[in-house]
Amino acid sequence: MTRRPIIAGNWKLNKTVPESIELTEDIKVKLMDYQKEKLPVVVLCPVFTAVQAVSNVLEHGKGIYLGAQNCYWEDNGAYTGEVSVPMLADLCVSYIVIGHSERRQYFSETDEMINKKAKAVLSHGLIPIICCGETLEQREEGITDEFVAGQIRAALKGLSEEEIAKSVIAYEPIWAIGTGKTCDSPEANRVIKMIRDTVAEVSSQDAADKIRILYGGSVKPSTIEEQMGMSDIDGALVGGASLEAESFAQIVKGTMLARTK
Numbered sequence: 001m002t003r004r005p006i007i008a009g010n011w012k013l014n015k016t017v018p019e020s021i022e023l024t025e026d027i028k029v030k031l032m033d034y035q036k037e038k039l040p041v042v043v044l045c046p047v048f049t050a051v052q053a054v055s056n057v058l059e060h061g062k063g064i065y066l067g068a069q070n071c072y073w074e075d076n077g078a079y080t081g082e083v084s085v086p087m088l089a090d091l092c093v094s095y096i097v098i099g100h101s102e103r104r105q106y107f108s109e110t111d112e113m114i115n116k117k118a119k120a121v122l123s124h125g126l127i128p129i130i131c132c133g134e135t136l137e138q139r140e141e142g143i144t145d146e147f148v149a150g151q152i153r154a155a156l157k158g159l160s161e162e163e164i165a166k167s168v169i170a171y172e173p174i175w176a177i178g179t180g181k182t183c184d185s186p187e188a189n190r191v192i193k194m195i196r197d198t199v200a201e202v203s204s205q206d207a208a209d210k211i212r213i214l215y216g217g218s219v220k221p222s223t224i225e226e227q228m229g230m231s232d233i234d235g236a237l238v239g240g241a242s243l244e245a246e247s248f249a250q251i252v253k254g255t256m257l258a259r260t261k
């Protein structure tokens with residue numbers, strides 16, 4: 001089963017509109033040097049206020065996709081401060097990150113909310129990037145697998161086999177996010193394989209074979225080739241290293257190199 005890799009840049013709360021335009025243009029230029037057919041799916045996730053501007057710069061259908069960092073599950077109504085899936089679809093957003101650990105931690109998002117968001121994203125034909133991952137304490141307690149499998153079971157509840165097959169999961173151990181401390185590739189691969197087995201158990205083997213599962217947490221140009229050489233890692237969700245066109249392009253290039261070996 002060959003799954004097309006995905007490299008997604010999560011810009012988090014960074015970049016004004018002019019800065020977002022500049023970064024997008026720089027990434028576009030750098031990726032132009034690479035062979036189109038070998039490129040992974042590249043996704044850029046700017047802040048909401050820059051989504052329209054980045055959308056204008058991207059030539060849709062040319063390999064770079066637009067993502068958002070969050071969404072609400074209702075289409076519209078009295079929900080002050082929220083942004084809905086059809087509103088993002090309007091701006092040509094194709095992927096939406098949901099349940100990032102920063103949202104769970106700082107904005108009290110629960111597994112139930114994340115499940116509602118996954119359903120909303122898929123019902124509008126967009127693709128959710130569903131995040132999961134354990135804290136350092138949970139890892140030290142030896143409950144990583146049980147905790148992460150629980151997050152996945154909750155997030156996928158009530159989704160059809162077809163919906164699960166087209167979804168994306170990002171395994172991001174919290175202790176590796178923004179710390180410079182990457183999870184060892186064999187260990188990241190082991191947890192990702194466990195996630196895939198969990199998907200097979202709650203859905204089907206076919207959905208588990210098709211779903212793309214990314215690794216996230218201090219991904220850098222120097223780590224990506226080894227990570228992409230693993231059997232079950234289908235790409236990366238990149239934070240810090242996605243804020244510079246050069247390092248992000250190097251990660252895309254490393255992905256191509258790993259896959260052509």
Ligand code: PGA
Pocket residue numbers: 010172176177178179180216217218219237238239240241
């Ligand atoms: P990082 O962030 O690459 O800066 O560790 C990853 C993420 O939070 O998605």
